[in-house]
Amino acid sequence: MTVYKSPSPLPEKARASIAEALNARLADGLDLHAQIKVAHWNIKGPHFAAFHPLFETFAVSLAAHNDSIAERAVTLGGKAYGTARHVASHSRLPEYPQDTTRDLEHVRLLAERFDTFLTGMRESREAIEVHGDTDTVDLLTAVVTEFEKHSWFLRASLES
Numbered sequence: 304m305t306v307y308k309s310p311s312p313l314p315e316k317a318r319a320s321i322a323e324a325l326n327a328r329l330a331d332g333l334d335l336h337a338q339i340k341v342a343h344w345n346i347k348g349p350h351f352a353a354f355h356p357l358f359e360t361f362a363v364s365l366a367a368h369n370d371s372i373a374e375r376a377v378t379l380g381g382k383a384y385g386t387a388r389h390v391a392s393h394s395r396l397p398e399y400p401q402d403t404t405r406d407l408e409h410v411r412l413l414a415e416r417f418d419t420f421l422t423g424m425r426e427s428r429e430a431i432e433v434h435g436d437t438d439t440v441d442l443l444t445a446v447v448t449e450f451e452k453h454s455w456f457l458r459a460s461l462e463s
């Protein structure tokens with residue numbers, strides 16, 4: 304990845320590698336956002352009233368994080384890739400079974416995807432820590448903290 308001038312004092316090589324990691328997480332985040340919306344739109348069942356708005360709060364929170372991740376990549380002199388076609392070929396998330404309607408099945412499917420999303424975040428955070436970029440590490444920590452909480456909401460709903 305070509306790196307442009309940046310206000311960051313980090314060496315060019317580090318910035319290129321961090322921007323690449325951020326783009327991988329952006330692909331996952333944009334994919335997850337679309338999948339959450341599919342769940343938000345198609346959910347049916349006795350728990351509709353609870354989960355339809357809850358899924359929307361996840362989507363809103365994720366959209367803000369995706370924006371921060373994209374802008375951090377560009378701040379470091381990289382680019383932010385995010386078209387639907389790019390996301391489809393770069394996301395590590397499995398495709399969402401779009402015919403699903405049952406409320407708790409959506410909760411289970413999203414919980415699995417939150418795990419995958421969080422694993423990617425933690426891996427990238429570790430890789431970025433090596434470069435000493437605490438600012439990007441903090442940004443990813445904010446995402447991990449918030450999505451671990453969202454994941455807890457889903458897991459708690461699946462408990463019997």
Ligand SMILES: [Fe+2]
Nearest residue numbers: 343344355359
């Ligand atoms: Fe909506």
